[in-house]
Amino acid sequence: MTENAPRIVRADTPQGPCAQLHGRWGAAELGNGARWKALSAQLRSHPMALALGWDLRQLQWLDHVGAQLLWSHWRHAWPQRLICTDEQRAMLARVAALTTAAAAPEPWRLGAQIDHLGVLVLHGVDHARHILELLGQLLIDLVRLVRAPQRGPWRDISGHLYRMGATALPITALLGFLIGVVLAYLMSLQLRQFGAESFIVNILGISLMRELGPMLAAILVAGRSGSAITAQIGVMRVTEELDAMRVMGIAHGFRLVMPRTLALALAMPLVSVWTTLAALAGGMLAADLTMDISPAYFIQALPAATQVGNLGLAMAKSVVFGACIALIGCHWGLRVKPNTQSLGEGTTASVVSSITMVIVVDAVFAVAFRNIGI
DSSP: OOTTSOEEEEEEETTEEEEEEEEEESHHHHTSHHHHHHHHHHHHTSOOOSSOEEEOTTEEEEOHHHHHHHHHHTTSSOOSSEEOOHHHHHHHHHHHHHOOOOOOOOOOOHHHHHHHHHHHHHHHHHHHHHHHHHHHHHHHHHHHHHHOGGGSOHHHHHHHHHHHTGGGHHHHHHHHHHHHHHHHHHHHHHHHHHTOGGGHHHHHHHIIIIIIHHHHHHHHHIIIIIHHHHHHHHHHHHTTHHHHHHHTTOOHIIIIIHHHHHHHHHHHHHHHHHHHHHHHHHHHHHHHHHHOOOHHHHHHHHHHHSOHHHHHHHHHHHHHHHHHHHHHHHHHHHTOOSSHHHHHHHHHHHHHHHHHHHHHHHHHHHHHHHHTTO
16 A cells, blocks of 8 residues: 555544544545545444544645545534644535535425325316317317318318328338237137137127227327327427417417317228228238138128127227327427427327327227117
8 A cells, every 4th residue: 555545544542542544635546446445445444433533634635525525424523533734624614614414305294295286186177278278169160160161271181181191001000910910819829728719700800990909090199190299389389480370360279270180080080990900911810820710711700790880989989089189289289388398298298198098088988888788
């Protein structure tokens, strides 16, 4: 060990045990990882105690790094017996003055928790009120469109219909096909045990056509188009285009909310049917490979296994899914503040809210139509 290495030597004095500091206690020496670990171990072996004194007169160098290390080891309190020079005491006093104690954690209070819950409830009510206003304005805009269809934003509707519907077909077909393959393969393992391979058509037909197909398509569209709607309107807020539209007298609902809602409500049933067909194709292929059920038998048995009402129910749900996803995306987009952080938070909240809404609405449809026998 060199003479400059920071170290602690324990000595017995007439006043009691004393920790004598030697070497250079500075940033250059303490920046060495090995020396830092060795000195930390020595400090832990000399815990802060009333009987233990500290002698700093043998130090060759002491700067704010070494002083901060000592002050932290002393737990931000001066030891009872401290022997040092005036310069060393001034350095320690300066470090002590600039050291701020950690704020004590706020005690748990029932009133604060109730206040926090109340703030969350008020935020939820505010979001519900804004969505209700959007829905009411949408109905008014639809009446306006019916009364004067020649003045409707048909070009915007067709553009959104292409971007939200046609461009979503490849990814929805791929994922639907893979979901169908996975479902058919997993169910074949169980049906083969009971010799009920032919029922794979019934299970795939009902599950994919009535529940999984529309919900899978809605979740994909919510993550793809719902986030795009929020980002588009949010960027318009950041670039002050929304303010410019208001100054020019262009209604946000008629030119922003209604075209996107109509386009997604029209595209969603078609995307749902497309996804269901792709999933059935994947299930038919997997059934042929795993259970030797030919595609001809699958196509012949499918109409008898599933009722036409299931397809109508799926398309009705998809219309509701599409309209809700568009409204939620527009809601979060219009509430974006003119900064990039709010834009990212709004996009994330839009996707989460849309997917949650899809699952909740699907559950409501399942319970409602089960009670009426469909």
